[in-house]
Amino acid sequence: MSKRKASKHKLDRRMGENIWGRPNSPVNKRSYGPGQHGQRRKSKVSDFGLQLRAKQKLKGYYGDVTEKQFRSTYKEANKLKGDTGQNLIGLLERRLDMIVYRAKFAPTIFAARQIVSHGHIRVNGVKCNVASRRCDVGDVISLGDKAKEMALVIEAQSLPEREIPDYIAPDGNDKVTYNRVPKLDEVPYPVTMEPNLVVEFYSR
Incomplete structure (x- = not known):
């Protein structure tokens, strides 16, 4: 079983967003990142950086599944007919733990x-x-x-x-x-998810 050892709130602060929509998220009080350099002015993020961030956010939202599991899910979504990003969301929403949460x-x-x-x-x-x-x-x-x-x-x-x-x-x-199986716009994400950037990240 995948287990997240680091603080769950750190992911919120690193992303600068309340990705699970929790009322006690530290982002509700501090929108900057964790650590002594968290308040530094943000530099321009590269295309790769945006893609990586989108991947980390989506992977983290689903309970921080392992990279191996997430990449495997992407490969399966890529083999299906239709939009790969939509397919990826559909496969993730079919996980038993996510249905229990929903x-x-x-x-x-x-x-x-x-x-x-x-x-x-x-x-x-x-x-x-x-x-x-x-x-x-x-x-x-x-x-x-x-x-x-x-x-x-x-x-x-x-x-x-x-x-x-x-x-x-x-x-x-x-x-x-x-x-x-839901489509992207039907899934009640508290923040904007960008599976198209995740697809670009893995298809480099």
Whole structure:
């Protein structure tokens, strides 16, 4: 399982954006980067720098998946018909941990990954502990019995800053159906994501 060891808030400050839309993000108070040089005047960023930043932001948003996993997802998206950037977003949104997060079963993507890895999630009634599992349209994702009473889950369901997107259909408080693969403009990102720059980064 991919695990982020560094502070999650550091990614927000390095990007200069509240990429998860959290109310307690330090960017809400300090928009500059971390460290003693964080307030220095920013120099012009090269095309490569913009592409790298877009890749780091998107990869970080999805729970900071490993570079190997992310590059593999890009290669798969590139093989599919249609726009590679849209395909990349579609594949990332099909991850089980992301659907758990979108369904408001967990307050953060990191908590969603933990809930999955601890065996609290069912896919079509069968326990699954693989966060990177790719769900298909029509799959039913539900909470296990113990998870329904977890404080973490109850907290997530009461969060006012997030809503369940249209491509995930809730059935009560403990079950959702993955309706369809979303397009970029349907995904509720708190900040602007630029998958086209990610495609340019990997296709250099």
